[in-house]
Amino acid sequence: xxxAMISKILQTSPLFDIKVVEVxxxxxxxxxxxxxRYAPMVGQNVFREINSExxxxxxxWIQRLEIKRSFPSTLLVLVIEETELISYRSxxxxxxxxxxxxxxxxxxxxxxxxxxxxxxxxxxxxxxxxYNSMEVFRSRQLTLKNGFFTLNINGTLFVSTxxxxxxxxxxTAYVEKISQRYKSVxxxxxxxxxxxxxxxxxxx
Numbered sequence: 001x002x003x004a005m006i007s008k009i010l011q012t013s014p015l016f017d018i019k020v021v022e023v024x025x026x027x028x029x030x031x032x033x034x035x036x037r038y039a040p041m042v043g044q045n046v047f048r049e050i051n052s053e054x055x056x057x058x059x060x061w062i063q064r065l066e067i068k069r070s071f072p073s074t075l076l077v078l079v080i081e082e083t084e085l086i087s088y089r090s091x092x093x094x095x096x097x098x099x100x101x102x103x104x105x106x107x108x109x110x111x112x113x114x115x116x117x118x119x120x121x122x123x124x125x126x127x128x129x130x131y132n133s134m135e136v137f138r139s140r141q142l143t144l145k146n147g148f149f150t151l152n153i154n155g156t157l158f159v160s161t162x163x164x165x166x167x168x169x170x171x172t173a174y175v176e177k178i179s180q181r182y183k184s185v186x187x188x189x190x191x192x193x194x195x196x197x198x199x200x201x202x203x204x
Contacts, residue, residue, distance in 0.1 A: 016071070017073060018041050021039065021075045023038075023077045024077070028084075028106070038075070041075055046074075064080045065080070086132075094108040112139060113142045114144070115144045118146065126163065127149060156185045158189075161190075170195070183204075184200050
């Protein structure tokens with residue numbers, strides 16, 4: 001009975017009315033839109049049960065939302081977002097590919113990957129693996145097509161398959177051995193396992 005009385009006091013006391021809804025953890029999510037969405041909670045009791053429908057949002061970046069209470073009168077909305085793996089340009093639109101497989105529209109600032117002919121899903125997965133594990137891809141101009149991709153490294157155009165081990169072994173062979181034979185190189189084809197085709201001017 002005493003517990004019920006305490007519970008009633010907590011749930012009816014103006015001291016515990018929500019005065020602030022604070023949104024945390026948002027990098028891509030529209031925070032102002034979320035604040036408007038949750039504004040009706042202001043004035044309600046901070047101990048009140050909040051159902052899942054009240055937490056729903058159509059923002060594509062949101063993976064899930066969690067509610068925490070900062071007593072006496074602040075409601076914290078924690079945003080857990082999708083994790084961006086790569087960003088790419090397709091036509092006039094830029095997209096982010098996330099760890100859950102979503103393709104979400106984003107701004108084009110800093111985007112260096114251009115998709116002209118959409119790769120197969122398996123090719124896209126392999127490319128993401130390479131991009132996130134090999135330093136050579138960072139800040140380079142890349143073009144993804146169906147079946148192969150191109151990579152511009154200091155003015156030299158590399159043409160490659162989407163097989164990570166083929167690119168890694170052929171690129172290493174080019175850098176460590178083959179490149180030393182050339183004065184200048186225009187194009188390097190590393191699409192075939194164990195084969196590196198070079199278009200350029202050989203040394204003397």
